[in-house]
Amino acid sequence: MNLATILEQHGESLVLAIGGGVIGLxxxxFAQRSKFCLRAATIEFWHQKFGEKLSVWLLxxxxxxxxxxxxxxxxALDTSxxxxxxxxxxLSGALIGGLLFGAGMIMTRGCASRLLVLSANGNLRALLSGLIFAVTAQAALSGSLAPLRNTISSWWTVEGGxxxxxxxxTGIGHxxxxxxxLLWFAAALYFAIRSGWGLWKWVGGIGTGLAVAAGxxxxxxxxxxxxxAVAVQVQGLTFSGPSAEWLMRVLSSPAPHIGFDFGLLPGVFAGSFIGALVGKEFKLEGFQDGYSMRRYIAGAMLMGFGSMLAGGCAVGAGMTGGAVFALTAWLALIGMWAGAGLTDRLMDSQATVPTAAQQVAGTTANMQAP
Structure with a gap:
């Protein structure tokens, strides 16, 4: 049975949703097993460590x-x-949104995809942050924050094509x-070898990139x-739009039509859960104090608004858009790295002088990555 027959019998929406689920899985x-995380990679970069986290992201x-x-x-592919x-x-939305997203992912200790992965591992901090991220993204898309997003986006625009x-x-072509x-892949291999051998670092890093291309x-x-009658949109992996879509699917009726994004989020959640079971890493974790909760909430809001402003999250704009060399995607990615570096430096300087409440609660350990 060929693909055209399958589409005729079951419809594009269902076939897209199933494919989204498998690719998300x-x-x-792979993201769970390799600890794939843009936030961790930016911290290593700005601290000039160039270790395992950076090599995984580069791979x-x-x-x-x-x-x-x-x-x-x-x-075999046309992304035009x-x-x-x-x-x-x-361009203004990409740069400012990227800066906000980068700052937010430092505060929540993970980007949008990482929060979903950690939620499936039992991390309740990530689960709450992911929900706030989705609410803010939806508000920026068509809610109370939409006028502000539209205003910032209108400052500096670029035509499509x-x-x-x-x-x-640049004229270099595909x-x-x-x-x-290939040059970046060679650099990734260099840093991966230098940081030490780790099976899941290699398999997981390459597998994560493979999933992005598969989308x-x-x-x-x-x-x-x-x-x-309606053309199927060529798209890749992203987590800001699907998060907002799933929120509206739960809260509103009639629900949005199913498609690739419908299967993506549940697939990623299931794949990360399986990865946690394989690695025996499933563990319920919560907040230790009010300070960390406020930090996570604020960071999730910055990420939600920033992702809609930038046209995608760390995966949607950074990797998916970066892989097709979209100008706005690369600007957003630069903004994310810059925003993350500045925020990490600021929060590091604050962390050297903890507040009395933090000292009492013993939150020094909580300042480390999850």
Whole structure:
């Protein structure tokens, strides 16, 4: 039975949802086992440690770039109609949103995808932060924060098409993008080898990047074989939009139509849960004091608003958009690294002089990564 027949019998929505679930399962499992985390990678970078966390992120990112650009060169993928390239974008939104998101992920000790992974591992701090992230993202998309988001986004915009495509702007084309990805992959291998051997660091990092590329390839495959009245959108992995969608699915009726995003979040949750069971790392964790709770709440709000402003989260804008060399995605990624570095430096300086409440509660251990 070929794909066209499957789509005709079951419909594009269901097939997309199933594919989103499977790809999400792989992403969740590999991200959990490798401890994939942009927040941890930025901390190592700004502290000039260049260790395991940075090498895992570089492995994942470079793998996604190489595979996506390789598929395009082989004409097995076309991302020219994806919103990151084709639609009008906001440079001001990408940069400011990236800064806010980077600051927020330091405060919550994880980006949007990491919060979902940790939630499946029993981390109640991450679960609460993820819920607040989703509420804020929805408010920024179509709620009370939407006017502010639209105002900031209008300050500096760019038309869709070649003017939003870094490969077209620089003139290096997709072969140049592939070479760039291979260069980053070589750098990732260097840092990975230097930081020491770890099976899940290699397998998990590469597997996470593979899942990102698979998202692009799968939605393109369905789009190319679809004969529905409504065109299937070519898209990749992201967590801000799906989080807001799942929130509205729970709170409103009728619920949004199912699609790739419908299966993605449950798939990531299930994959991370399986990974935690395999590694015997499932453990219920909560807040230790009021200070840390306030920090997580504020950080989740910054991430939720920042992700909608930037056009995606650390995975959606940073990896998925970065792999197709969308100008706004790279600006957002730069903003995330800068915002994370500045916030980490600020919070480190504050942490050297703990408050009396923190001393009583003994929260020094809580300042470490989960």
């Amino acid at each position: 792989l992403f969740g499992f 994942a990112f470079s793998t996604a770039v190489v595979l996506v650009q390789g598929l395009i060169v082989l004409q 109609t994806a919103r990151q390239i084709a639609a009008r974008g906001s 070649p003017t939003r495509d870094l490969l077209a702007i 072969w140049g993008g592939l070479a760039f990805g 692009w390839w799968y939605t393109h495959l369905i789009s190319s074989n679809s004969f529905g």
